[in-house]
Amino acid sequence: MSRPATEDSKAIGPGEAGEARPRHQTAVWGGPRLRAAVPTYLLVVAVPALIAVALLLTAGESSQARTAGGAMAGDHGVQLFISVALVILAAELFGRVAVRLGQPMVVGEIFAGICLGPSVLGGLAPGMVSWLFPAELRPVLQGLADLGLVALMFCVGQETRHAPLKGQKRTAMAVAHAGIAGPFLGGVLLATFLYRDWAGPQANPVIFAMFLGSALSITAFPVLARILVERDMLRTMAGRMSMLCAAIADVVAWCLIAAMTAVAGRDTPTHAVITVVLVVVYGAAMATLGRRLLARLFAALEGRGDELRLLVLLAGLLLSAAATSAIGIHAIFGAFLYGLCCPTGALSKLTEQINVVSATLLLPFFFVGTGLRTDLWRSGFDLALAGVTALIVVVAMAGKVAGPVLMARASGLERHDAITVGVLLNTRGLTELVVLNLGLALGLLSDRLFVALVLMALITTAMTAPLLDLLKRSLPVTGPAGKSGRQASARRI
Amino acid sequence: MSRPATEDSKAIGPGEAGEARPRHQTAVWGGPRLRAAVPTYLLVVAVPALIAVALLLTAGESSQARTAGGAMAGDHGVQLFISVALVILAAELFGRVAVRLGQPMVVGEIFAGICLGPSVLGGLAPGMVSWLFPAELRPVLQGLADLGLVALMFCVGQETRHAPLKGQKRTAMAVAHAGIAGPFLGGVLLATFLYRDWAGPQANPVIFAMFLGSALSITAFPVLARILVERDMLRTMAGRMSMLCAAIADVVAWCLIAAMTAVAGRDTPTHAVITVVLVVVYGAAMATLGRRLLARLFAALEGRGDELRLLVLLAGLLLSAAATSAIGIHAIFGAFLYGLCCPTGALSKLTEQINVVSATLLLPFFFVGTGLRTDLWRSGFDLALAGVTALIVVVAMAGKVAGPVLMARASGLERHDAITVGVLLNTRGLTELVVLNLGLALGLLSDRLFVALVLMALITTAMTAPLLDLLKRSLPVTGPAGKSGRQASARRI
Known part of the structure; x- marks a missing residue:
């Protein structure tokens, strides 16, 4: 009976299958087999199908129509998928255009966020923004942005740890300080002018001044690193020095911001003190015990498959973020600290993967979130706002460029290199936006001041590339060092 | 003046840096340089810092305490990060335990979801579930689950297209039908018993019967494929036949479910007809024009970098999901159709990446979402529920196993192979849960029936592996075909 098909029961390679088929098919559908197959088909397919249809039809006749205007699943399904697609595509598109224009990608991505927000899209088609990003969808977008931010801060921590902290440590320290x-003082001075009319509802003068000071002190380490890579400047004196300075400055600035967050919005001084103590304890524990445990953990997981290591890495990252969030300062601090404390070498491949996924698929939601909060129309873009924006840009630049340049010159750097370091440190990019969103969420910034500061971040980041070009043309590197400058220019993408 | 540092201005390789450093440092911090560096440090670091601190102190004295109980940023930040970490870790852990027990990973993952829900964790620590997954966080988890589902259905579509549709097409067609x-009739019969007490608020008899029929007809193509790979059965007769049947059956079953969704919850017959027409038009357009355009698009993007292709792929996927969602049937249909229409060969690497990210990081939220909706306590797990669950399991198994086995035998398959095909087709796993969640969201299922069906999905999936083992022991393959059975057993993981 079953002989004809037995051969097919053997393991069949793809090649053999072709030969085996025709014989098998004739055996089944032609000749003697047909007599068994067709009635069986009728019995196990046609008859049940007919009965089912008949049952459905009779059920339909007796239908008492319990249906009553269906509440469909996923009411915002359409918007979820469309807005996710739009956000990641817009970020990529604007980012690529920015790169074509000689700008770092992040300038385009920030711009994409602002364009999708009320300032541009809202001006062109007012209903569009609230249709694309309805209130019900905001928590989802915010959640994606938060996860992206945490991933970003982990990568920044890892890159900061990667920074070549060996050479020129003292000079870098001095320049970083x-x-x-400089910008901290600039921010504090600005704060005395701006406090009365521009501070947010939760600000008090000290916190507001500390916040503005720290916000102006930030350098966008990841953007800086990308600019240096794109211009092939990573190994030049100016490149190395600015990386070192940015690494040191960022750790200090984040500590300041963490301290400020710990104090801001606390009801009583006791509460603030407890928060600060917890932050210090957690930071110290991570830097000592946590660091050693993480190194051991990932050494033990070596060779156990990337998937498991990635999961453990992510789980630890999320828990560290949750820890600082539970203490009362933002999750980004826990993520940054975790990035600083994780071993770098063994995890560089995973970090790279996290970086790509977060940069392409998650951070666009952060940019759009920032764009949605940057409402030029509602905040009334008038002369006062323009003036304050200009003032902030000037103070931010002056503070970030003048001090480091003087210090670098005094430490023996060439004029060209010293100015290049100053210009590079002036890059604020993405990291600045993180700080600003934090300030807005803490109620330290008014909507108008938030807009001014976002514009400042965009302007100071966008000016880095043209300034570097200008510097190269107008102040060519003299003497033997000139070689590096010209080399870099030739190899520039 | 600047001679000593000039050498550092050249491009410095990592190796050279070590040698250059000591000379540079002495030049800067010892000897003549010290005189310039220290006063500059005082001027550009110490003085601004002191002024800033002084300003902050005076501001503190005049502080009118605008602070008033700060509304912190990210109120649910802690839970977001903790629950995300917990969900992905639990899914991985339970999945690995399941694999150890000889089960497919998905059985453990579904179980993890149920454990984190009200049925288990809620029973042990009632407050825990609502603390971990507060109502404010649910949209975020749901959004992640939705994105995971869409990614999954895309991968299922791609795998279905991958299925070796060449050999034994007719036999496979007959067995798939x-x-x-069989299970469709079983579901329709069950529906007549269950409609009165177990249907959801939006059900009418026809839709309810159609839904139960389609729900029991589903085979979990991805789970089936994984079981076959794990047991090294992909190239055996039973493995190939069951893959083919599952591919055919799934396309038919999804069409049925799409048709049902198009009709369910529509206010008027006209509305339902419009929806069905739109679905057919969209499906036909994708299968002809869309398929060709996608093939051309990805051929044009060949070699343009994986990142861009991934973005375009994802954007298309999300838009197709949004399209079916906008038409009025669930986004998963658009995703499945897109997966069927995208070219397979060129995208297999990207599909694999999407599959890994979605399986590890997104689908766990779907399982947890299902677990949160599966409330054994609130739905009162009594004898009636247990009885109905048992009844459903029996009907589902009988329908899925009996018909295909008879048909396969009649088409000439060996007894061992025919029964193996039946057992394999009985695997419902993940895909069944997708259908059940859809039914619950559409209001076709009561909470109690949802629980019973989820248990059925878990039981029929979990029984596949033991049944296959039993089959191998009790019904050894006879004759020359025996080789394949023993080979597979030896190579089994």
């Missing part, structure tokens, strides 16, 4: 002290 | 007709 200059790069914080 | 038997594998739908």
Whole structure:
């Protein structure tokens, strides 16, 4: 009976299958088999199908129509998928255009976020923004943005740890300190002018001044690194020095911001003190015990498959983010700290994967979130706002460029290199937006001041590339060092 | 003046840096340089810092305490990060335990979802579930689950297209039809018993019967494929036949479910007809024009970098999901159709990446969402529920196994192979849960029936592996075909 098909029961390679088929088919559908197959088909397919249809038809006749205007699943399904597609595509498109224009990608991505928000799209088609991003969808977008931010801060922490901290440590320290002290003072001075009319509802003068000071002190480490890679400047004196300075400055600035967040919005001084103590304890524990445990953990997981290591890495990252969030400062601090404390070498491949996924698929939601909060129309873009924006840009630049340049010159750097370091440190990009969103969420910034500061971040980041070009043309590197400058220019993408 | 540092201005390789450093440092911090560096440090670091601190102190004295109980950023930040970490870790852990027990991973993942829900964790620590997954966080988890589902259905579509549709097409067609007709009739019969007490608020008899029929007809193509790979059965007769049948059956079953969704919850017959017409038009357009355009698009993007292709692929996927969602049937249909229409060969690497990310990081939220909706306590797990669950399991198994086995035998398959095909087609796993969640969202299922059906999905999936083992022991393959059975057993993981 079953002989004809037995051969097919053997393991069949793709090649053999072709030969086996015709014989098998004739055996089944032609000749003697047909007599068994067709009635069986009728019995197990046609008859049940007919009965089912008949049952459905009779059920339809007796239908008492319990249906009553269906509440469909996923009411915002359409918007979820369309807005996710739109956000990641817009970020990529604008980013690529920015790169074509000689700008870092992040300038385009920030711009994409602003364009999808009320300032541009809202101006062109007012209903569009609230249709694309309805209130019910905002938590989802915010959640994606938060996860992206945490991933970003982990990568920043890892890159900061990667920074070549060996050479020129003292010079870098001095220049980095200059790069914080200057803009911090600038921010504090600005705060005395701006506090009365521009501070947010939760601000008090000290916190507001500390916040503005720290916000102006930030350098966007990841953007800086990308600019240096794109211009092939990573190994030049100016490139190395600015990476070192940015690494040092960022750690200091984040500590300042963490301290400020710990104090801001606390009801009582006791509460603030407890928060600060917890932050210090957590930071110290991570830097000592956590660091060693993580190194051991990932050494033990070596060779156990990338998927498991990625999961453990992510789980630890999320828990560290949750820890600082539970303490009362933002999750980004826990993520940054975790990035600083994780071993770098063994995880560089995973970090790269996290970086790509977060940069392409998650961070666009952060940019759009920022864009949605940057409402030029509602905040009334008038002369006062323009003036304050200009003032902030000037103070931010002056603080970030003047001090480091003087300090670098005094430490023995060439004029060209010193100015290049200053210009590079002035890049604020993405990291600045993180700080600004934090300030807005804490109620330290008014909507108008938020807009001014976002514009400042965009302007200071966008000016880096043209300034570097200008510098190269107008102040060519003299002497033997000139070689590096010209080399870099030739190899530039 | 600047001679000593000039050498550092050249491009410095990592190796050279070590040698250059000591000379540079002495030049800067010892000897003549010190005189310039220290005063500059005082000027650009110490003085601004002191002024800033002084300003902050005076501002503190005049502080009118605008602070008033800060509304912190990210109120649910802690839960977001903790629950995300918990969900992905639990899914991985339970999945690995399931694999150890000889089960497919998905059985453990579904179980993890149920454990984190009200049925288990809620029973142990009632407050825990609502603390971990507060109502404010649910949209975020749901959004992640939706994105995971869409990614999954795309991968299922791609795998279905990958299925070796060349050999034994007719036999597979007949067996697949038997594998739908039987359980469909079973579901329709069940529906007549269950409609009065177990249907959801939006159900009418026809839709309810159609839904139960389609729900029982589903085979979990991805789970089936994974079981076959794990047991090294992909190239055996039973493995190839069951893959083919599952591919055919799934396309038919999804068409049925899409038709049902198009009709369910529509206010008027006209509305339902419009929806059906739109679905057919969209499906036909994608299968002809869309298919060709996608093939051309991805051929044109060949070699343009994986990132761009991934973005375009994802954007298209999301838009197709949005399209079916806008038409009025669930987004999963658009995703499945897109997966069927995208070219397979060129995208297999990207599909694999999407599959890994979605399986590890997104689908766990779907399982947890299902678990959160599966409330054994609130739905009162009594004898009636247990009885109905048992009844459903029996009907589902009988329909899925009996018909295909008879048909396969009649088409000439060996007894061992025919029964193996039946057992394999009985695997419902993940795909069944997708259908059940859809039914619950459409209001076709009561909470109690949802629980019973989820248990059925879990039981029929979990029984596949033991049944296959039993089959191998009790019904050894006879004759020359025996080789394949023993080979597979030896190579089994």
